[in-house]
Amino acid sequence: MSDCLFCKILAGEVPSDVVYEDEHVLAFKDIYPQAPFHVLIIPKKHISTLNDLDVNDNELAGRLFTTAKIIAQEQGFADDGYRVQMNCGEGGGQIIFHMHLHLLAGKKFSA
Template sequence: MQDCLFCKIVKREIPADIVFEDDQVLAFNDINPQAPTHVLIIPKRHIATLNDLEEADQTLVGRLPVVAAHLARERGFADDGYRVVMNCNDQGGQTVYHIHMHLMGGRRFTWPAG
């Protein structure tokens, strides 16, 4: 956890373009955006991967899509549509081992994702 990039952002040890914060969740613009809007939404408490979730984490993790929907409405693309993604471990595309949700919007997405 001491070397976790996202934990350092939560502690304000590393700067980020923060777009939302409450007592449980932090959201900030991705430094390598894949869409006109690309926000990372993270729990402030460190949880490395989806595999590390426990029953007690349901409320905290359930907050992530609520924040994503709020940000999509706020930015004006909720009705047109958007993508939310959570990756798990290396083959799932996870590069930072602190669970996070990607909110991407402002363009059309295709399937399969890649």
């Protein structure tokens, strides 16, 4: 997607502060953090929203969550806890239409 910010990050056209990368996902620090530690975890395959996910993407969707777990462990947040969030669609608060998880940590969250 030529106009997708996250696709431009994946292509190296827009800089990012990468925290984790493998052949399927990229995780980088959010430029507008909502917690002391806030990273975005994106699939390297462009999927606009959770609603666009199909059964062929099940493994990739699971990989987003296992990546969140790996990063939380590597950064020392696994024992104290962390939040993983996904917004879907404009009404759900999604701003960038490339499916992604938010991993937030470093503070106590309320319910």
